[in-house]
Amino acid sequence: MTGCLLLLTVLGLTAAVPVARALDRAVWPEREPVLGLWVWQCLVVTVLLSCLTALALGMAAIFRTVRDDLFGSAPPAVVAAYSLSSVPAWAVALTMLLAAGAAWTVAVLAGRFRAVRRAQGAARDRLRERAPELPAGLPAQGGPLLVLEDEYPDAWWATGNPARLVVTTGALHRLTDRQLDAVLTHERGHARARHDWLLHLSAGLAEGFPRMPLFSLFCERTHRLVELAADDTAARRCGHVTTALALIELNQHRGVFSCASSRRLLADRVDRLLTPPPRLKTRTRALTAAMAACAPLLPLLITFAPGIDALG
Structure with missing residues (x-):
């Protein structure tokens, strides 16, 4: 048992610090943002x-x-292989630390998702207030697309039940048909991939464990990669130049230009669309995805190895 604890601790720390920092320095996720999100x-x-x-x-x-709950039905040889009767003091301390970390993780994520639900409800209420009144006899805007009267061009996916794609009249006036299609495709790409929950999860872990490199880097990279992935979705349908011009038209008037990080991300997205980086080879993508999928099996293999060996 102590050997498994040591191996699992080393594996967790290795993945959380040096591997996370190495992945953060890698440049290939910019070329394959969907694959990069999967690896993270x-x-x-x-x-x-x-x-x-x-x-x-x-x-x-x-x-x-x-x-008794975990090993009650296991053969005696399996129970003996884990040496559960002798527990050193450091193992007890490590277990208590892990228990506190697990409780804190559950509390942070639960609080985060409750706050998200409240924010979504408030956003739906604001949308209902801003939705234009239609003439009598016409049905209310209950479909997946909601048009708001606003001079500022904007479009976003409003999560909830029902989820809606919201676009302002300013965007309808400023964007061409192709540019508007690119913007709407971008937002639908976010919705189909459930990027909103991925962003909430990464932000919750980063807030709960601010000194853990893995979670802070996961949050930073997720915010960037989801936008690149949605840009690629729009570019495949509407073209890279059209998507880049739509981004510029939607953002040139905003306060986003007063924020250095947002301005840098927008500039990087436009540059990437105008000069698309070469994609990784199909074989490389498949191999990377398979290796990433196998990584979560390592802690399970370490955990069950003594029992499997005892049965063999």
């Missing part, structure tokens, strides 16, 4: 699984009831 998610799952399996082993060693 697999890395986060690997760390969380390492902590969860280590916590389960530690709790089984410390508490008899947990041991």
Whole structure:
């Protein structure tokens, strides 16, 4: 058991610090943002699984009831392989630390998602207030597209039930048909990939563990990569130049230009659309995705290895 705890701890720390920093320095996710998001998610799952399996082993060693629940139906040889009867002090301390971390993670994420639900409800209420009154006899705007009277060009995906694609009259006046199609395709790309929940999850983990490099970098990269992925979706349908011009038209009047990070991201997105980077080879993409998918299996393999060896 102590060997498994050590290996799981080393695996979690390695993935959370040096591997996360190496992935943050890599340039290929800019070329393949969807693949980059997948690799980041697999890395986060690997760390969380390492902590969860280590916590389960530690709790089984410390508490008899947990041991009976986890190993009650296991053969005696499997139970003996984990040496649950002898628990050093450092293992007890590590287990208590992991238990506190798990409780804190659940509390932070639950609080985050409650706040998101409240914010979505408030946003839906504001949309209902801003929605134009239609003449009597016409149905209300209940479809997936909602047009708001506003001189500023804007478009966004309003999550909730029902989810709606919102566009202002300013955007309808300023953008050409092709540019408007690119903007709407961009927003639909966010919706189809559920980027909103990915952003909330990454932000919640970063807020809960601000000193953990993995979670802070995951949050930063997610905010960037989801925009690049949606840009690629729009560019494939409407063209790279059209999508770039639509971004410029939508953002040139905004206060976003007073924010250095947002201005830099917008400039990078436009440059990337005007000079698209070459994609990775299909074989490289498939191999990278498969290797990332296998990473979360490592903590499970470490956890079950003594039992499998005992059965063999």
